[in-house]
Amino acid sequence: MTAKDDRITMLHGAGGTVMHDLVKNYILKYFEGGAGLAEVPLEALDDAAVVDDIVLKSDSHAVKPIFFPGGDIGRLAVSGTVNDIAVLGAEPQVLTCGFVLEEGLGLADFEKILASMQRTCVEAGVSIVTGDTKVVEKGSLGGCIINTSGIGRRTSVLEKNLEIVKRFRSDFESRWVLDSNLRADDKIILSGTIGDHGLAVLSAQEGLSFGSGIKSDVKPLNRWIQRLLAEVGGIVAMKDPTRGGLADALNEFSEKSRIGILISEDRIPIREDVRAACEMLGLDPFEVGNEGKIIIGVVRDKAQELVKLLRTTEEGQDAEIIGETTADFSGVAMQTVVGGKRIIARPIGDPVPRIC
Numbered sequence: 001m002t003a004k005d006d007r008i009t010m011l012h013g014a015g016g017t018v019m020h021d022l023v024k025n026y027i028l029k030y031f032e033g034g035a036g037l038a039e040v041p042l043e044a045l046d047d048a049a050v051v052d053d054i055v056l057k058s059d060s061h062a063v064k065p066i067f068f069p070g071g072d073i074g075r076l077a078v079s080g081t082v083n084d085i086a087v088l089g090a091e092p093q094v095l096t097c098g099f100v101l102e103e104g105l106g107l108a109d110f111e112k113i114l115a116s117m118q119r120t121c122v123e124a125g126v127s128i129v130t131g132d133t134k135v136v137e138k139g140s141l142g143g144c145i146i147n148t149s150g151i152g153r154r155t156s157v158l159e160k161n162l163e164i165v166k167r168f169r170s171d172f173e174s175r176w177v178l179d180s181n182l183r184a185d186d187k188i189i190l191s192g193t194i195g196d197h198g199l200a201v202l203s204a205q206e207g208l209s210f211g212s213g214i215k216s217d218v219k220p221l222n223r224w225i226q227r228l229l230a231e232v233g234g235i236v237a238m239k240d241p242t243r244g245g246l247a248d249a250l251n252e253f254s255e256k257s258r259i260g261i262l263i264s265e266d267r268i269p270i271r272e273d274v275r276a277a278c279e280m281l282g283l284d285p286f287e288v289g290n291e292g293k294i295i296i297g298v299v300r301d302k303a304q305e306l307v308k309l310l311r312t313t314e315e316g317q318d319a320e321i322i323g324e325t326t327a328d329f330s331g332v333a334m335q336t337v338v339g340g341k342r343i344i345a346r347p348i349g350d351p352v353p354r355i356c
C-alpha cells in the first residue's frame, strides 16, 4: 500500500531496508521471473546475474563529489562493476560505459576521469568495448553520472575452489560463489578495515578534515579474489560491503542462506581515525560503505589458511575471522566487548548520501 503522494527520497538509493523494499515491491514486481533463462536470476538479488555461464552486472555511479580523497567517480565506476562480477567467483572481461554529463562539467575534469578509468581497467585487466554519452542541463548532477555494465566468465580457478568446498560438504551443489551458499559452521572473514570509503566521501562533501587523512579504499579486487580462490579455496560466499556497509551485507548473507551469523566486536578491523570520526559525527561504522573490501564465507577448515594468505597481501593485511554461521538463531548478532550480545539489524540506509 502506498499513498498517492509517495515519492522517491534519498533513502531509496542508500542500500538499506528502504532501498530493498523499493527493489522488492516495485522492481521485482515487474521484472522477476525473466523467462527462466537465468541460472542466478534477478530475484536472487546477488551482486550479479548468471545467464548461459556468463556473469552479468550493471551499476550506475552517482558519487558526490566526483573527486574525493583516494579516488574519483571513474575509478569507482570500473571497480564497482568489476568487483560485483568477481565476488561470484568469475573473471570480469569487458565493460560498457554510459556517461550522463552535466552541462558545465570542465573538459579537463572529464579527461581526468577518463584517464582514471583507463588506469583502473589496466589494473583489473578489463576493456571498455561500447558505451554512450548523454548531456543534461545544469542542475544537481554534481558533474556526471557513469553507468558501467560488465560481463565475466567461469574460470578453472572457480572450478577448483568449488571442488575444495565439496571435499568438506558432500551435498554442495552450487556452481557459483553465492550469498545463499552459507551453512551452519562456516567461518566469516572480513578482508580489512571498514568505513574508509564512506568517511572519505563524507569529508569531501562536507569540507571536513579528520586530521590523519582518511582515504577511500576504492580498488578493483578481481585479480586478488582469483588468487584467494586458486591458492586456498573452500570459499562459498563473497560480498563487497558497499552501501549499508558490513551490517547490510551480513544481513543479506543471513537472509539468503537462512542462517544465523554471530560476529565478535573485538575482531572487526576499524582504523582509529575512522572510529573517532564516526563517534564525532554520530555514525555507525558498521553501516558505512566500503569499495575495496570483501566479506568471505569459507568452510571452517580453510579459514585459518585463508586469513594467513590474506595478511600477506596489500588488500588483506588487516583481515580477520570476524565470526561464524550458526543454526541456533536467525539474523545477525554480535558478541560485544563488554560481554553482552546485540542484534545487528539491517540499516534503514547508508548514513552517507551519494556514496557510490
Ligand code: MG
Pocket: 047, 083, 084, 239, 240, 242
Ligand atoms: Mg556488491
